Every structure is written in structure tokens, then in C-alpha cells.
Amino acid sequence: MSTTAAGAPDAPGSGLVASGISRRFGEVRAIEHMDFTAPAGAVTALIGPNGAGKTTLLLILASLLAPDTGTVRIMGIDPAEHPTAARMRVGWMPDTLGVWESLTAREILRIMGRLYRMPAAALESRVSDLLALVNLEGLANQPSRVLSRGQQQRLSLARALIHDPAVLLLDEPASGLDPGSRIQLRRILRELAAEGKAVVVSSHVLAELDEIADAAVFVNQGRSVLAQTIHAAAAQGRRYAISALDPAALSAALSFRGLQFRVEPGRRSAVSLLLGSEDDAARLLKDLVAADIAITSFAPAGGALEETYLSMDAEQR
Numbered sequence: 001m002s003t004t005a006a007g008a009p010d011a012p013g014s015g016l017v018a019s020g021i022s023r024r025f026g027e028v029r030a031i032e033h034m035d036f037t038a039p040a041g042a043v044t045a046l047i048g049p050n051g052a053g054k055t056t057l058l059l060i061l062a063s064l065l066a067p068d069t070g071t072v073r074i075m076g077i078d079p080a081e082h083p084t085a086a087r088m089r090v091g092w093m094p095d096t097l098g099v100w101e102s103l104t105a106r107e108i109l110r111i112m113g114r115l116y117r118m119p120a121a122a123l124e125s126r127v128s129d130l131l132a133l134v135n136l137e138g139l140a141n142q143p144s145r146v147l148s149r150g151q152q153q154r155l156s157l158a159r160a161l162i163h164d165p166a167v168l169l170l171d172e173p174a175s176g177l178d179p180g181s182r183i184q185l186r187r188i189l190r191e192l193a194a195e196g197k198a199v200v201v202s203s204h205v206l207a208e209l210d211e212i213a214d215a216a217v218f219v220n221q222g223r224s225v226l227a228q229t230i231h232a233a234a235a236q237g238r239r240y241a242i243s244a245l246d247p248a249a250l251s252a253a254l255s256f257r258g259l260q261f262r263v264e265p266g267r268r269s270a271v272s273l274l275l276g277s278e279d280d281a282a283r284l285l286k287d288l289v290a291a292d293i294a295i296t297s298f299a300p301a302g303g304a305l306e307e308t309y310l311s312m313d314a315e316q317r
Helices: 054-061 083-088 105-115 120-133 149-161 179-194 206-212 230-235 247-256 278-290 304-316
Strands: 016-025 028-038 042-047 069-074 090-093 167-171 198-202 215-220 223-229 238-244 270-275 295-300
Touching (some): 016 054, 028 054, 028 069, 028 198, 054 069, 054 167, 083 090, 105 120, 179 198, 238 247, 247 270
Antiparallel strands (some): 016 028, 016 069, 215 223, 238 295
């Protein structure tokens, strides 16, 4: 077990744990009795509609906002007792960077490193490595005001990683990124989790979270509603979209099997239906091919986490 200069010991592998967190702003209840766990060595998605309390929770987890009630542990550290030690272990990437416009990307990372008391000898190489990681080497010495929204997001990620934190909190990290940068972001986050970091990602792009996350915590109206692994999400019933060269023959084959389906507007000759499991989907595809239906596409209509979200939303309505 290691101990920092602030005197707070690590609890190896404990990651991030919040229990019974509540926070009000005047008469507005932002979150109430919310629980959240993000284990080390994994990517945990934070999912919920606008106004669900996601950003408030992230600010509390980053120790930038104190809860009214409840407890937070960052690698076993209580930020209320050891705020400096807790913040040294957390990397925070907000949804908007907020840069010093006259400073270059390199200068911003240098300043952040100094704020985290990084040794001067190690800081320059760390800055160069991170600029390379987020593909900003060519813009490293340009004023940050010239950076596009996507480039600022990449700089924000580098800034959050400057002190090699054990816990990484990201609020809408893919916002403004082009497709290539989104793919790179997924790779980086998976590599960070493989290194043993606890990575938390809040995003509205649920299809991307399927590719990044190991588990998800769903929140709504200030409360945690469900914790679910990606494996469990993928194993649940979900809607599949099916297309065939002969749509009429496909519809007849599905009706003959007693399956309820709907025609998908805006998709070429596609129908969709709810299937209970991947095994059910595999059997149906096999049956359709055996019945000589020329299938051109057969795939989930949405991501696994998206299916959970939509199911929960339908239940609450």
C-alpha cells in the first residue's frame, strides 16, 4: 500500500465508490441517495437523460462539489478528509474545456503539470507524450484559440491525463470529435482501463458506449436506477432490423412463425421485431435462410445499452 505526501493511503484496486449521495441547490434536488461504483481496470458508463444529475454526480466524484449527504471513496480515500490526496488521483475532463486562449497547448499542459507538482525533469517528456497520444503535435505551439472544438476536446483529455491519475472522469468526451478521433478515443480509454485505471464516461452516444464500456450505471431524476454489465445488456431481449430482397416474402415468413414485427420507416425494405436473446436471433436467421428468404441484412436495430435505456424510459412513461 502506497501513501502520498498528503498522508492518505491507497486501497489498491478499489476504484471509485459513492454511496447515498445527495445534493440540492436551494429548492432544486439535483441528486438524491445516488449510488455509483466504478472499479479499477474497467470503463464504466454513466447514462441518463438531460437533467438526471450526471454532471452534478461527476463534480462530486471529482471532489469539486461537496455532497449534502453520502460518502465518496477515491482509491479508498475520503476526499472530505484528504481533498488534496483525492484530487491527485483524479483526472477530470469536463464537457467544455475552458482554455487560456493566448497560451499554446504545450504551455497549458506544462502549467497543469506544475499545478500537480510534477517534477520538472519528467514534465517535458510527459507533455510531449500526451500531445502525441492525442495527435496535437503539429498544433502544440499554436495559441489554443485556433483549436477547433474537436481539437480542444483532445487537449482536454491530455490535460486530464497529465498527472497519470488512477481515476479518470469524462463528461461527453466524444463531443465535437470526427470519426477517426472517436475511434482513437475508444482505443485510448480501453488501454487506460487495461493499465488498471477506473474510467468513467458520461455520454449520450449510447452506441459508442457499447464499444467502450464494461458496465453502465443508469440514472434518472437524481437517482441511480440500474447497474448493468455490457454482457448482461447484450444478453437481454432487443430489437433486430431485418431486410430481404423480397420484403413481401420476408413479412409472410415472419407472420407464418407468429412473430410480431413492424415496418421501419426510412430504411430500405426493413422490418424490425423484438427477440428474447441472441440465440433466438441466430435461430430465426437460420430458419429464414432455410426457407429460401434472401436476407440482405440482419442485425440489432440499436446498441445493447440503448435497448436498456429505451426500455427503462418506456416503463417510466
